[in-house]
Amino acid sequence: MFSRDVAHGARPVGFAALYFPTCTMSIHDLTRKLQLKNDSKIVLLVADGLGGLPLEPGGKTELETANTPHLDALARRGTLGLSTPVLPGITPGSGPGHLGLFGYDPLAYQIGRGVLEALGIDFDLGPDDVAIRGNFCTLDEDGNIADRRAGRVGNEIAAPLCEKLDQIEIPSVEVFVRHVKEYRLVVVFRGEGLGGDVDDTDPQQTGVPPLEPVARNEASQRTVEVAKQFLAQAREVLKEGHPANFLTLRGIAKRPPIPTFEEVYGTRAAAIAVYPMYRGLAKLVGMDIIGPSTTLDDQMDWLARSWNEHDFFFVHFKYTDSTGEDGNFAAKVKRTEEADACIPKILALDPTVVIVTGDHSTPSKMRSHSWHPVPTLISAEMCRYDGSEAFGESQCRAGGLGQFEAKYLMPMALAHAGRLEKFGA
């Protein structure tokens, strides 16, 4: 019914076997075993990069500055806390950030750069696909790299080159090449027996030639052969393409095997996201992708329309992150208020549990993702109300959820929805 993790190793002889705890269980072992079905509905609203920083001591964060009457009302009838996406001090990318929120230990389930890049352009990756992030580069006459990004070549040049590369044929392997933006592209090899553990060919410096692909294990040897054939043909295709007269391969990876939401939580999950990367991450864990939508209003419409067919809803809001990345405090405040404005539409559907959080912090002061723990709100009938007055970092710090690893958010969501039975008698 459920697997067990062996929790120990070598021990004092004669003692170990008898006394020491043999097994322990992962979160998913527990949720697999304890999951219950009922009619509850759980909404997880992820305001990307929600956490912020005050600009100076005594100041307010973006979330605390924003006028968020609906989130504040939710906070008063819920429980707050701060979630740590990976570990204290560790700044997550979008992949680990979301996997943590979805309850998958981001240290156990790692997603290669190539896979994320493919998800980010809505490429439908299969289990036999090796995904690669490609960078156009400029080679000099000696074959050494003169520019690792091909002078950030424009889309109007790079896109047609990708179409040419997409024509490359390799026996018994399907090859896909898709342009992403400027010098960035995605390469996918589809075929049996292709491992995903191959080193980058980008030497991370100029004045030297690109590296040859090297397998990190036997299972990836065939991928190396395919990559070499691809690179040989690409060199021909691109030879007149200066500054984009070659490419490097990075983040070569396969889609990791991840158990589905249905299996580990017993929920039929829907993902409602404007941007492909977040749809892709949701698809990795087996959520149904609902849409398309281009605005939060669209997303709210889809939420209502998919309400009866699902019981878990992941709604992704991008702009709290992008404004943070822009270093625009005022714009992040405004985007936070936009997220606040959608709360009544969610509540009109009468969800059992509403969670509002982010996949990480993106303080506009830093213009980047950060390690700071993320404000989190759970509102449900069975909350231990914690006297919170508003939704913000300071209130969350004193909240009833305490500071917790993001991977525990899903068990808490299920618990508040009455979807986990008692563990042990």
Added chain:
Amino acid sequence: MFSRDVAHGARPVGFAALYFPTCTMSIHDLTRKLQLKNDSKIVLLVADGLGGLPLEPGGKTELETANTPHLDALARRGTLGLSTPVLPGITPGSGPGHLGLFGYDPLAYQIGRGVLEALGIDFDLGPDDVAIRGNFCTLDEDGNIADRRAGRVGNEIAAPLCEKLDQIEIPSVEVFVRHVKEYRLVVVFRGEGLGGDVDDTDPQQTGVPPLEPVARNEASQRTVEVAKQFLAQAREVLKEGHPANFLTLRGIAKRPPIPTFEEVYGTRAAAIAVYPMYRGLAKLVGMDIIGPSTTLDDQMDWLARSWNEHDFFFVHFKYTDSTGEDGNFAAKVKRTEEADACIPKILALDPTVVIVTGDHSTPSKMRSHSWHPVPTLISAEMCRYDGSEAFGESQCRAGGLGQFEAKYLMPMALAHAGRLEKFGA
């Protein structure tokens, strides 16, 4: 010198080896190594199901509503916190709840239903015993289950049937059958070579026959043979017993091998509990059972009488849980006040460390155990006083112990008692 725990286990194939971390020590590896003897006395008062919920936002929990002058005084000279029995969102049964308080990782030491049921009737389980929870059921003429609980048959019928079943003889195995209540009974097979990993025979539905017992491993094959012989004889014994004309076997399990308190902590521990299940759990970890007692006053008498022979005292108070399970907020408040009233008797003995906590929360709002973290109080001379004014969930949320996994309570108890030496030089 010390062993290492491999901190991971089964993972998606091909993934684990590459990515997952390595080795660490368990709590018990540490306490075994660091334990010191002295004259200190530690009292652990477990008010079962202590944690609660306010009925509405801004409201008070049962503990916060109760008038608890003695607990509040302890809180002022102690340190408070909230303990998580298993993991966030996971609701524990009494077994995992108490093992956690006793410092045993409840995910590593799992106690089968049959074992708990046997402990609950004071059956003295040995290491060679396989314990089984039996349910009388009603079979129809075709041998299909018509009622999984035999119409909740009365004690006056069920008890004599258990006495008859207790007469069953199986070569080279001792068979014990004990009535519990209504349709519930305990079956124990005692003999060498009996494994404890056998599936339930209860099909969890009516209209189908009971399942045959099936071993989950080779070591339990003999148990299956014994169970089949037992069931064949039971069918004869019960054939005229309608509605209790057969039984199903559930939670088939052996007592897990658990290191003793003496060994892992170096303490002589006493358990003072009114109800057999809690005496049984204490016995599993090697505590001496002190009693009998039927009231908290009795328990306080036994505490005083056993004071010199022991240095750790587990006192169990049941009624904060049972009133919570009844959904009776006012009664839980009253029972909490009863627990408060025993504190002066404990303090009169001049203990070094007093801990008051619960094995889990049982909010009367939910009428069941819950996942909410449990108010916890440590009072000792060496506490870092945290300014707490009273004992309650809100004060605990802001307390100096923070939110912690229950399994860390024992090392903290030992530390405050001066019973752990420095780790490393």
